[in-house]
Amino acid sequence: MARVLILACGNPLRCDDGVAWRAAEELSRLHERDDVEIVSRHQLTPELAVAVSQAETVLFLDAGRFGAPGEIMVTPLQAQPDAPAFFHDVSPQAILALSRQLYGVCPRAWMVSMGGECFDHGETLSPGIEHRLPLFVARIADLVRAASATEAQPTGARADSQG
Amino acid sequence: MEQRKTIVIDPVTRIEGHARITLHLDDHGEISDARFHVTQFRGFEKLCEGRPFTEMPSLMARICGICPVSHLTASAKACDALLAVRIPPTADKLRRIFNMAQIVQSHALSLFHLSSPDLLLGMDADPAKSNLWGVAERDPQLARDGIRLRQFGQQIIERLGGKRIHPAWVVPGGVSEPLSSQDRDAILAAIPEALGIAERSLTWYKTLREKFREEISTFGNFPSLFLGTVKEDGSLAFYDGRLRVGDATGQIIADNLDGARYFDFLGEKVEPWSYLKSAYYKPKGYPDGIYRVGPLARLNVADRCGTLRADQELAEFKELQRTAVLSSFHYHQARLIEILYCVERMEQLLHDPDILSKHVRAEAKPNALEGIGSAEAPRGTLFHHYKIDENGLVRWANLIIATGQNNLAMNRSVLQVAKHFVHGDRVTPGMLNRVEAVIRAYDPCLSCSTHAWGEMPLRVQLLSARGELIREISRP
Numbered sequence: 001m002a003r004v005l006i007l008a009c010g011n012p013l014r015c016d017d018g019v020a021w022r023a024a025e026e027l028s029r030l031h032e033r034d035d036v037e038i039v040s041r042h043q044l045t046p047e048l049a050v051a052v053s054q055a056e057t058v059l060f061l062d063a064g065r066f067g068a069p070g071e072i073m074v075t076p077l078q079a080q081p082d083a084p085a086f087f088h089d090v091s092p093q094a095i096l097a098l099s100r101q102l103y104g105v106c107p108r109a110w111m112v113s114m115g116g117e118c119f120d121h122g123e124t125l126s127p128g129i130e131h132r133l134p135l136f137v138a139r140i141a142d143l144v145r146a147a148s149a150t151e152a153q154p155t156g157a158r159a160d161s162q163g
Numbered sequence: 164m165e166q167r168k169t170i171v172i173d174p175v176t177r178i179e180g181h182a183r184i185t186l187h188l189d190d191h192g193e194i195s196d197a198r199f200h201v202t203q204f205r206g207f208e209k210l211c212e213g214r215p216f217t218e219m220p221s222l223m224a225r226i227c228g229i230c231p232v233s234h235l236t237a238s239a240k241a242c243d244a245l246l247a248v249r250i251p252p253t254a255d256k257l258r259r260i261f262n263m264a265q266i267v268q269s270h271a272l273s274l275f276h277l278s279s280p281d282l283l284l285g286m287d288a289d290p291a292k293s294n295l296w297g298v299a300e301r302d303p304q305l306a307r308d309g310i311r312l313r314q315f316g317q318q319i320i321e322r323l324g325g326k327r328i329h330p331a332w333v334v335p336g337g338v339s340e341p342l343s344s345q346d347r348d349a350i351l352a353a354i355p356e357a358l359g360i361a362e363r364s365l366t367w368y369k370t371l372r373e374k375f376r377e378e379i380s381t382f383g384n385f386p387s388l389f390l391g392t393v394k395e396d397g398s399l400a401f402y403d404g405r406l407r408v409g410d411a412t413g414q415i416i417a418d419n420l421d422g423a424r425y426f427d428f429l430g431e432k433v434e435p436w437s438y439l440k441s442a443y444y445k446p447k448g449y450p451d452g453i454y455r456v457g458p459l460a461r462l463n464v465a466d467r468c469g470t471l472r473a474d475q476e477l478a479e480f481k482e483l484q485r486t487a488v489l490s491s492f493h494y495h496q497a498r499l500i501e502i503l504y505c506v507e508r509m510e511q512l513l514h515d516p517d518i519l520s521k522h523v524r525a526e527a528k529p530n531a532l533e534g535i536g537s538a539e540a541p542r543g544t545l546f547h548h549y550k551i552d553e554n555g556l557v558r559w560a561n562l563i564i565a566t567g568q569n570n571l572a573m574n575r576s577v578l579q580v581a582k583h584f585v586h587g588d589r590v591t592p593g594m595l596n597r598v599e600a601v602i603r604a605y606d607p608c609l610s611c612s613t614h615a616w617g618e619m620p621l622r623v624q625l626l627s628a629r630g631e632l633i634r635e636i637s638r639p
Contacts, residue, residue: 046276046310046313047313047317050310094296097296098295098296098299098310101300102310
């Protein structure tokens, strides 16, 4: 059972929207451990509630549409039932709510995002985001280490744009 | 000037894609006509022109995020015809498993995620609760079953195809990689749980079915033709076989039809009010050649399924009506029976001694300039028809998708439901939901790659013939 689940969400064919996927690839090289599971998806779907329910900590990774490009945000998430308008609009909070409702478990969860600059068609990150990708990965790795440590918790909600 | 009133449901919720429904009222406020409009345009038939035919399976898979495997399969079969090859037997079996996994996950999505709120909570339930979270609150086991069943199908697709959405594993001439023993064993290990869910869900559905007698009698309950694929012995088929047409009495009126000759017996009509073409059975003309495809049609035209448990369920299903099973409400039950069949059949195929064979692809260059592939998608029979030039570039393509073949029936169904439930200018959420629910029974896939799910913003407007707003009800 993975203690930490990393759920990267985005579209790698839309430039910076793929930053979570790129981070997930980097993290896969860093964390070849049984207690860290890394999953990349274009969208969040209800089936992910199963994997979420089996984790102690979940880190949702995504590109941020708001905030300054390259800004890294870490936001704690609470379970919240949802009535999504579109399939790809199922929120992390709604996934957590399903996990709690169906499996009786709601793991600690954070949204870790980096503000994007360009969401046009393309398979590469914009130069500024590419440059800051290692910082994004390092921040996530810190959170994984904190979550993996006994009784340790990630640092919680705050904006972190220093680098 | 006559004041013609209309009620517009825009968008239709909990379906795959974007559409609206217009209900036309007569002078007495009664429903006089109804139309189901598909408001989006994809254009894949044109945009693939000029591409190498070898790209077609992967390109066509992009048509849809819910049923990419069906387009992949039909496209690969069309490309097999261009190569003029017979694919290796193991590739044939693996493609069948792949397609059935798709049927399972797509049917699970339709029944559990999109329609179960109507079935479990009722047609008049609070729209804010008519979603998966409402189902999870009322019946957690049902919600867990839906999630698990869909996951079961998706995981098979991921194991075989490398990824669960837009896999490119099916290629002209076969499949790109053989099945590993590890993946075979993992899929087999999950079969008992999937079988249990399928059987439990059928029991659940049949228990509550009695609550919907009024809906059963009015949800697309009219005579029509039915089209589906069967094997040589007349049993249910999804990947390959001959096409069969049955009528409303349950009689087979055309049998042993060749999918590669679809243009001999199927026509398409374009109506100015929808981007969705309407298919019809040519011998009956338009619109009398109205026919239905998909689970209801397949079970109506098949003599049997071909597996033990599904055959028992099919025998019971065929008792629902003395004629063919006409009510489109019964699409739901047909969907569950097909899930059961697919799980049973996949288990049989995975035990085949040749299933791990490494010979899974026939290599060839194009040997024909025209190729047609057909297969059964979750929503019905799917045709891909390509013409290429001597350089292997696509010069023309025609796609006949299942939802288009159900277009006439969906329109007639909306009219039937509206005439029964809608009177005057009284617009209630329950009435609206029934008009939408009959569309959900068909599980139309409109956007192909856009997935609508849950409570979409809904606005119902009552307009005069001059477009003046008489009344509006909306939900965020």
